[in-house]
Amino acid sequence: MTARRHSEQELPRWRRAVLKVGSSLLAANGGGLSTRYALGLAEFIAASHRAGREVVLVSSGAVAAGRALVRAQPETAHGLAARQALAALGQTTVVALWQRFFDRPVAQVLLTHDDLRNRRRYLNARATLRELLALGALPVVNENDTVAVDELKLGDNDNLAAIVAALVDADLLLIATDIDGLYSANPRTDPTAVPVDDVAAVTPAIFAMAGGAGSSAGTGGMRTKLEAATKAAAAGIGTLLFNGTDAQALRLLAQDRLRGTRFRAAETRLHARKYWLRHAPLAGGCIRVDAGAARALGSGGASLLPGGIVGVRGEFARGDMVEIETEQQDQVFSIARGISQYAAAEVRRIAGRKSAEIESLLGYSYGETVVHRDDLVALSGVGA
Template identity: 70%
Template sequence: MAAGFTEQPLPTWRRAVLKVGSSLLTTPDGALTGRHADALAAFVAASRRAGREVVIVSSGAVAAGRGLATPERGAGLTGRQALAALGQTRLIALWQTFFDAPVAQVLLTHDDLRNRRRYLNARSTLRELLAIGAIPVINENDTVAVDELKLGDNDNLAAIVAALVDADVLFIASDIAGLYTANPRTDPDAAPVMEVAEVTPEHLASAGGAGTVAGTGGMRTKLDAAIKAAAAGIETVLFDGRDAACLGRLADGALVGTRLRAPRSRLAARKYWLRHAPSAGRVTVDPGAVDALRGRGASLLPGGVVDAVGDFARGDVVEILAGGEPFARGIAQYGATDVRRIARRHTRDIEAVLGYSYGETIVHRDDLVVLPDAARLP
């Protein structure tokens, strides 16, 4: 077993985000290598064969670009941006060599995740990529990001992406076996931490900074990511991405590393937020839509919408009413004006009526919660 860690079960999951750090994709001198990516890709492939979905958040573009430029280049912000542009294509090409399925490059910026409309666009794109069987490989768009608006590190980005795609678990592959009570590289008395119920200030205080030249994060950023993921009800697991045997066990549902739990399940956290978030308007639906949403767990389509009340925008939380009573709540994929224009229409008519389309749903089933007392509705 890895450095004192013993085997424990993984949380149950259907969709996951796998974060892979630069240290696992580069040689000590910074060149791109597939040495450890091979076993990581085998884990992804095995998970996909089991019917699960995996989104990869991969560092390594700047390091890969550094191998293509002269040593004196790459200093400062513009230098790093140029290295990212050079290296990103090589990084995606590396991942594609391990899969028969298509690999899709997705580059995100701070603005993509801050702006609600762009956030939803990114979410819709990732959902579609997963639906068609592609493997999204995500990185921050370092080519255009500026220091003031950078997401900071890919551990943080991975936690945001996990919430974005409604992941059940966040896998963080590192060059260390998991969380310890102290830095195991400098403290011989450091003991492995198998499980964390909740990350505390004491955990953060024991975490260090970046461990390698290629990396931008350390255990502290991983714990910060786990805190963000836990807020969305997503568990985080830390493990040694260099250990092929560890990755083999991971594919079989066993973790040799640290499991950082979330206070409540992903579904419970999301339902709680949807139930209590301020609503910006109301959507009235017909009995057929009530049956589809309440009985079959379906999405709300335009054909079942009777009317929209209020001035809500795309991305706002709305109440869904039947017979004048709210029975569900969800995130609107269209603004109020658009909903009124496409109400009672077939999904194939959306683009013809509006001149554009954000998809066929008014409220996607992943963004919808039926209220506890909805069973009283006829």
């Protein structure tokens, strides 16, 4: 019995998306990587680029590609060191696979748990991905399996994709798999399974629908995709789950139509981000700004530049959440809070200067803003 198909639905509006492609779509039957399904996915990415959209690709397949290069000893590749070696061998093959489909450059970005746990490295990773998108490149992200140890591994590329979606402030997380979407039960074994087109929230009842891994080539099943959708929803990002082996589903996706499952975010991306910024713990340091900067920040659309800073109180590190205050009529008001791109000592040295002078003053630069507008929330009723 053939499983019932998901209904078509309109995609939400999006400008930037993270697309996760699993090993089951890339692994060849005889080992190594295949272009069979990668071509259709690449055509969707190219169509998105032509529409002026940005895509970050999270691609599996490195271990499978590496294993194909050492066919003489396939049975030895089971331990951690062996998997790391296979990943190192296969990473270049994965990038080469995707590069063959595009005229634009393809960039490899390898991330570890520490890159995302350490705030400074998190900011560096985000800055790199944003700059790659600005340059028109296609970033291809994977976990850095060659150095990660089991206790610090991110675990699977579904969850990595959700983290990357939050990292780059994506509008959507797209997960390409080898099944049409979420069903009430495993449609491969249960003929009564019915398709689930729309999920308002991933509840225990939704998790109960998930089975185990569906392919020997991959590490994740439906459960890790639900985990990823949950993480994305918490960041205000919706998730679309669709069949990457279905050429028609991919053509529909390029036309802003989904035949699969949509997982909705509880809040808008902006609301979720601003809520987190408003409630994240402060580092204890504070940046004082002049009246002009206070007005610009109070409007909610400006970044904090060094020229508007008149002083720094306390100590904080790059990546810390800091308070931003101003003085009006001999009274000090907190007007905003945000993530500082520079440490307190660095802010003291560049305060009141032009952004173009940062590198000459410090000997390096993390960018022209001290607090970027995407990392800043204005406090209502002040600074206007």
